[in-house]
Amino acid sequence: xxxxxxxxxxxxxxxxxxxxxxxxxxxxxxxxxxxxxxxxxxxxxxxxxxxxxxxxxxxxxxxxxxxxxxxxxxxxxxxxxxxxxxxxxxxxxxxxxxxxxxxxxxxxxxxxxxxxxxxxxxxxxxxxxxxxxxxxxxxxxxxxxxxxxxxxxxxxxxxxxxxxxxxxxxxxxxxxxxxxxxxxxxxxxxxxxxxxxxxxxxxxxxxxxxxxxxxxxxxxxxxxxxxxxxxxxxxxxxxxxxxxxxxxxxxxxxxxxxxxxxxxxxxxxxxxxxxxxxxxxxxxxxxxxxxxxxxxxxxxxxxxxxxxxxxxxxxxxxxxxxxxxxxxxxxxxxx
Amino acid sequence: xxxxxxxxxxxxxxxxxxxxxxxxxxxxxxxxxxxxxxxxxxxxxxxxxxxxxxxxxxxxxxxxxxxxxxxxxxxxxxxxxxxxxxxxxxxxxxxxxxxxxxxxxxxxxxxxxxxxxxxxxxxxxxxxxxxxxxxxxxxxxxxxxxxxxxxxxxxxxxxxxxxxxxxxxxxxxxxxxxxxxxxxxxxxxxxxxxxxxxxxxxxxxxxxxxxxxxxxxxxxxxxxxxxxxxxxxxxxxxxxxxxxxxxxxxxxxxxxxxxxxxxxxxxxxxxxxxxxxxxxxxxxxxxxxxxxxxxxxxxxxxxxxxxxxxxxxxxxxxxxxxxxxxxxxxxxxxxxxxxxxxxxxxxxxxxxxxxxxxxxxxxxxxxxxxxxxxxxxxxxxxxxxxxxxxxxxxxxxxxxxxxxxxxxxxxxxxxxxxxxx
Numbered sequence: 090x091x092x093x094x095x096x097x098x099x100x101x102x103x104x105x106x107x108x109x110x111x112x113x114x115x116x117x118x119x120x121x122x123x124x125x126x127x128x129x130x131x132x133x134x135x136x137x138x139x140x141x142x143x144x145x146x147x148x149x150x151x152x153x154x155x156x157x158x159x160x161x162x163x164x165x166x167x168x169x170x171x172x173x174x175x176x177x178x179x180x181x182x183x184x185x186x187x188x189x190x191x192x193x194x195x196x197x198x199x200x201x202x203x204x205x206x207x208x209x210x211x212x213x214x215x216x217x218x219x220x221x222x223x224x225x226x227x228x229x230x231x232x233x234x235x236x237x238x239x240x241x242x243x244x245x246x247x248x249x250x251x252x253x254x255x256x257x258x259x260x261x262x263x264x265x266x267x268x269x270x271x272x273x274x275x276x277x278x279x280x281x282x283x284x285x286x287x288x289x290x291x292x293x294x295x296x297x298x299x300x301x302x303x304x305x306x307x308x309x310x311x312x313x314x315x316x317x318x319x320x321x322x323x324x325x326x327x328x329x330x331x332x333x334x335x336x337x338x339x340x341x342x343x344x345x346x347x348x349x350x351x352x353x354x355x356x357x358x359x360x361x362x363x364x365x366x367x368x369x370x371x372x373x374x375x376x377x378x379x380x381x382x383x384x385x386x387x388x389x390x391x392x393x394x395x396x397x398x399x400x401x402x403x404x405x406x407x408x409x410x411x412x413x414x415x416x417x418x419x420x421x422x423x424x
Numbered sequence: 425x426x427x428x429x430x431x432x433x434x435x436x437x438x439x440x441x442x443x444x445x446x447x448x449x450x451x452x453x454x455x456x457x458x459x460x461x462x463x464x465x466x467x468x469x470x471x472x473x474x475x476x477x478x479x480x481x482x483x484x485x486x487x488x489x490x491x492x493x494x495x496x497x498x499x500x501x502x503x504x505x506x507x508x509x510x511x512x513x514x515x516x517x518x519x520x521x522x523x524x525x526x527x528x529x530x531x532x533x534x535x536x537x538x539x540x541x542x543x544x545x546x547x548x549x550x551x552x553x554x555x556x557x558x559x560x561x562x563x564x565x566x567x568x569x570x571x572x573x574x575x576x577x578x579x580x581x582x583x584x585x586x587x588x589x590x591x592x593x594x595x596x597x598x599x600x601x602x603x604x605x606x607x608x609x610x611x612x613x614x615x616x617x618x619x620x621x622x623x624x625x626x627x628x629x630x631x632x633x634x635x636x637x638x639x640x641x642x643x644x645x646x647x648x649x650x651x652x653x654x655x656x657x658x659x660x661x662x663x664x665x666x667x668x669x670x671x672x673x674x675x676x677x678x679x680x681x682x683x684x685x686x687x688x689x690x691x692x693x694x695x696x697x698x699x700x701x702x703x704x705x706x707x708x709x710x711x712x713x714x715x716x717x718x719x720x721x722x723x724x725x726x727x728x729x730x731x732x733x734x735x736x737x738x739x740x741x742x743x744x745x746x747x748x749x750x751x752x753x754x755x756x757x758x759x760x761x762x763x764x765x766x767x768x769x770x771x772x773x774x775x776x777x778x779x780x781x782x783x784x785x786x787x788x789x790x791x792x793x794x795x796x797x798x799x800x801x802x803x804x805x806x807x808x809x810x811x812x813x814x815x816x817x818x819x820x821x822x823x824x825x826x827x828x829x830x831x832x833x834x835x836x837x838x839x840x841x842x843x844x845x
Contacts, residue, residue, distance in 0.1 A: 137670055139666075139670075140663070140666055140667055140670055143662060143663055143666045144663045147660050147662045147663050150660070151659060151660050154659070246482065249482065249486050253486070253487050253490065253753075254483075254484070254485065254486030254487025254488070254489070254490065255487035255488070255491075255714070255753070256487070256682050256683055256686070256714075256718070258686075258714075258717070258718040264720070266694040273662060273666075273694050273695050275690075275694055278660070347659070347660075348659060348683070348687075349682065349683040349686050349687075349718070351484055351487070351683070352484075352486075353483070353484040354683075357656060357657055357659075361657070388657070389660075389663055392653075392663060392664075393663070393667070396625075396651065396652045396653065397625040397652045397653050397654040398625060398654045400654070401654065401657060
């Protein structure tokens with residue numbers, strides 16, 4: 090029995106008795122809270138304005154990266170109900186895939202990313218159809234979780250065997266930076282941010298405007314019902330996991346020029362991605378995007394006052410508050 | 425109703441997640457013990473003298489752990505090829521490998537396993553927390569531990585009799601780092617008055633920073649800003665560098681690991697702060713052989729005060745060449761320290777004329793080993809706490825895409841450029 094409703098959280102809210110006003114209330118409240126918090130930091134924060142601007146720009150760009158990782162996860166979590174522990178290691182896998190395409194085939198890094206997308210999609214489809222479908226179909230919840238946990242150990246250790254553990258660097262990308270309102274932003278991070286927004290829009294369009302998106306939403310809200318009206322549930326599961334993996338491929342390709350590659354590099358994103366997915370609302374692509382940006386901002390601007398691990402404390406404080414006042418997440422449908 | 429049902433199931437699942445993570449960690453630990461037992465080296469039963477090596481062979485630090493294990497392996501092979509331990513009728517050495525997985529409790533159980541399998545001495549372990557636990561095991565068993573890499577002062581502050589450290593500790597690296605910076609500034613007519621310091625959170629970064637600050641302030645240098653970051657979630661250094669630069673310092677000092685150092689170097693390149701020097705102290709990146717290529721043009725001119733293999737020593741150069749032939753990777757300083765640690769133990773076996781751990785321990789304590797493979801102030805001699813008295817740092821600089829030794833004069837392989845650029 091699936092409960093996530095990707096893409097149609099707004100519609101669900103209208104159905105549940107709210108007005109159109111209710112549909113925009115939450116996003117407006119989130120936006121308002123963010124704007125007020127930023128204004129407070131500028132006004133009474135006691136920090137150099139240039140530094141605050143820099144941290145906001147950095148935070149938004151970082152948030153874009155978080156969003157990218159979370160969009161894939163929210164689909165898999167929301168539609169399949171699978172807690173995908175392999176999300177972080179799949180991110181590492183796509184980064185190393187891009188690394189190999191760049192260093193051995195000689196492709197530019199962003200072209201390599203485009204090549205990696207169908208490969209990771211195929212990987213996701215295979216994982217779901219060969220390893221997970223049988224378990225998901227029986228409604229077993231712990232089985233898929235254990236399988237993804239095992240998969241993540243497998244991926245990390247195979248990467249370790251093939252590439253060794255020394256940090257690697259993807260060579261020859263677009264270097265340089267621009268100045269935005271006195272804050273520095275590197276091209277690579279701007280491209281990653283744009284990529285995140287593009288992926289969010291594409292996935293949203295896919296869910297809302299295509300018949301395949303309709304079947305994903307149908308399977309998500311009622312598996313048995315969807316099967317009764319002729320939706321091939323297993324195929325939808327497999328393709329959804331594939332799309333989730335493809336989103337990770339985009340994230341990996343866009344992150345590869347920014348980070349040092351080690352087999353465990355993706356795993357630092359796993360916990361934050363789960364936080365963002367629950368914060369945004371299960372299965373909500375908009376929620377994952379906004380959640381990613383909010384968490385990025387909280388972490389970076391928060392670091393001005395609580396450096397280091399302190400900023401993570403702030404992130405989890407926000408998480409707990411949202412769970413307390415709005416357990417379904419910012420963009421989740423009320424139930 | 426159905427949706428409520430689903431929600432409950434999902435909440436149960438989330439609770440299950442936490443339990444499973446714990447369970448998986450425990451499982452991984454058991455698995456490692458089993459496989460470790462299976463892979464024990466040829467030592468122990470063939471009459472060879474077994475030296476136990478504990479390094480992170482899997483996990484995030486597996487890269488450097490593998491190199492360090494390789495360094496120890498090469499040392500054992502060299503000593504065996506050279507006739508083994510002459511005082512013990514040419515007895516051969518054997519290396520028994522342990523995998524700490526980068527975790528303190530696993531390092532501890534691996535050390536116990538190696539000792540129970542007959543190791544007469546241990547080398548390891550790269551991480552301070554793992555080393556703490558291994559040192560405790562070694563002390564209880566009365567088996568000497570020669571630390572190749574582990575920086576925390578606290579390890580030797582326990583009063584252990586069986587633990588020895590070849591590399592300088594955090595405090596002496598921070599102090600020597602401050603002295604070297606002041607000396608370089610004076611020698612170049614660009615005296616250092618203020619610095620900003622960016623360092624990783626935790627005992628490593630904090631202890632180096634504290635020592636640096638104390639020493640710098642005693643020399644009249646002000647630490648204008650201290651900026652810290654969390655090493656586990658660090659993906660962008662722009663804000664930290666900007667915060668450090670906002671204090672308008674003469675130099676920005678950086679302490680952290682390789683990926684952090686690279687992010688910081690990238691951010692410094694982008695922001696181009698007006699400073700005389702960017703200076704790593706006990707920095708895991710700036711003087712690493714692959715850093716110049718990874719950092720590109722932004723790495724040029726970076727300074728780094730660290731313990732380092734002696735680039736001026738022919739013996740070290742020969743070992744590095746053979747290491748690269750054998751393992752296909754350049755031999756970084758950490759691996760050279762592992763090599764050196766095995767040499768210390770072999771030398772002690774010669775001096776003791778016995779493979780009894782207590783006799784080996786006493787011989788290490790009395791040892792004076794000339795011609796160290798690292799750029800140190802003199803022979804390796806351990807003081808009563810077990811610290812190598814002559815361990816020190818030298819200053820490296822990235823010049824023309826290579827890490828060169830630039831300060832002090834006696835270890836120089838290239839001229840210092842200060843202020844940089």
